[in-house]
Structure formats: structure tokens, C-alpha cells
Ligand SMILES: Nc1ncnc2c1ncn2[C@@H]1O[C@H](COP(=O)(O)OP(=O)(O)O)[C@@H](O)[C@H]1O
């Protein structure tokens with residue numbers, strides 16, 4: 001028997017209003033994403049990739065449509081409930097790393113655990129060891145290179161054992177070689193734990209390891225590769 005998809009996106013629309021103009025960014029976005037699937041989300045700058053990630057994470061609400069994650073329709077939750085849901089079930093990796101400069105590496109990584117009232121320091125140390133940065137745990141982010149900071153960001157996104165990792169152009173601020181290495185590490189860690197990934201990228205090269213490519217065009221998703229069957 002087929003399992004229900006982990007993420008169901010149903011007829012999402014989203015517009016932004018500034019002054020008298022309405023910009024319709026997503027006009028009808030639908031997709032089913034299976035458990036453990038790694039998706040690359042492509043599209044021109046301004047096509048709505050970050051907007052879609054913000055909707056899936058519950059950071060923002062669509063104008064209409066539904067987003068079900070593990071059976072929960074997050075579009076019906078209050079802002080507070082969405083915050084709790086995001087904290088528990090989503091991990092984020094950003095283009096500019098977004099580590100907290102006043103906290104050392106270990107403290108940065110422990111933050112998602114503390115927010116979820118979890119105490120799993122062992123897991124944090126294991127992950128740091130897995131990416132070769134255990135000896136940097138007491139350093140502050142500004143002592144690390146961009147590639148090293150992004151490796152820390154991968155761990156921070158995974159440490160609280162979320163359902164889904166969302167990565168918004170994570171190689172956008174790294175040189176090609178460092179970006180490639182970062183993606184290899186990210187893929188290894190995510191696949192090993194059977195997590196879902198939605199990776200936003202400009203580059204078709206970056207999207208190579210994805211199970212499926214989705215292209216945002218004129219507010220809609222153009223599906224590439226196979227149709228989803230969970
Ligand atoms: N908070 C916002 N207010 C108004 N317009 C926005 C906002 N966020 C994004 N937009 C607009 O929506 C469009 C899609 O943006 P975005 O999702 O960031 O695209 P992408 O990530 O694909 O580059 C752009 O035209 C952008 O200017």
C-alpha cells in the first residue's frame with residue numbers, strides 16, 4: 001500500500017501588495033513529496049522560491065490552499081502554533097549561514113535543542129565529529145571559514161531531528177569547490193538519517209543529487225523527472 005506523502009502542497013496562492021500594486025508570486029502550486037525525498041527547487045531570481053520555502057516552513061501563510069506536513073495542515077494553525085511546529089520539525093540552512101556571532105560553535109548547535117527542551121549534547125558532538133569540526137567547538141563563528149560555518153549550519157539544522165531540512169541557496173556564498181564539498185556533506189548526513197530536503201538553487205549542477213527537480217515558472221511548479229509515488 002502507498003504511504004501518504006510527507007508533504008502535500010495543494011493549490012497554494014500567494015501575493016504581495018505594495019501600495020496599489022499586487023504582485024502574484026505563486027498562482028497555483030501543488031506537489032506531493034514522499035518521505036525521504038530530496039527535492040531541488042529551481043527558478044529564476046524572483047520566481048518565488050524563497051516564498052514557497054517560507055510557506056512550507058510556516059514562517060508565512062498562503063492566501064489560499066493547504067500545506068499538510070505529516071498529516072498536519074499548517075495553514076490552519078495560529079502563528080504561535082506554527083512557530084512551535086517549525087521549531088520542532090524544520091531545520092533551516094541559509095545562504096549567509098546565519099550563525100549567532102556572540103555564541104560559540106557548540107552553543108550555536110545546542111540552540112535548537114534548547115528551544116525544543118531537549119538535551120542531546122552527545123548527538124551534537126557526534127555530528128560535529130562527522131563533519132570534522134569537533135576541535136572547533138569552542139571557537140566563535142568569525143574564526144571559521146565560510147565552508148566551515150556552513151557545515152556548522154548543516155548540523156544546527158539536523159541536531160533536533162526534524163522531519164524536513166529547507167536550504168535556501170546554501171552554496172550561494174561559497175566558491176565552487178567549497179560549495180560542492182558542502183553539498184556532499186549535506187547529502188550524506190541527510191540521506192543517512194532519511195530526512196527530507198528541499199534545496200533551493202539557481203544552479204542545475206547543484207541540483208544533481210536531488211531525487212526530483214521542481215521548476216518554478218510563472219507562479220506554477222513545472223515538474224521534472226518522474227511523477228511522485230510514495
Ligand atoms: N515580503 C515581501 N513583500 C513584498 N514582495 C515580496 C516579499 N517577498 C518577496 N517579494 C517579491 O516576491 C517575488 C518572489 O520573491 P522570492 O520568493 O524571494 O523569489 P526567489 O527566492 O525565487 O528569488 C519577488 O518579486 C519579490 O520581490
Ligand SMILES: [Mg+2]
Nearest residue numbers: 049050051168
Ligand atoms: Mg530566494
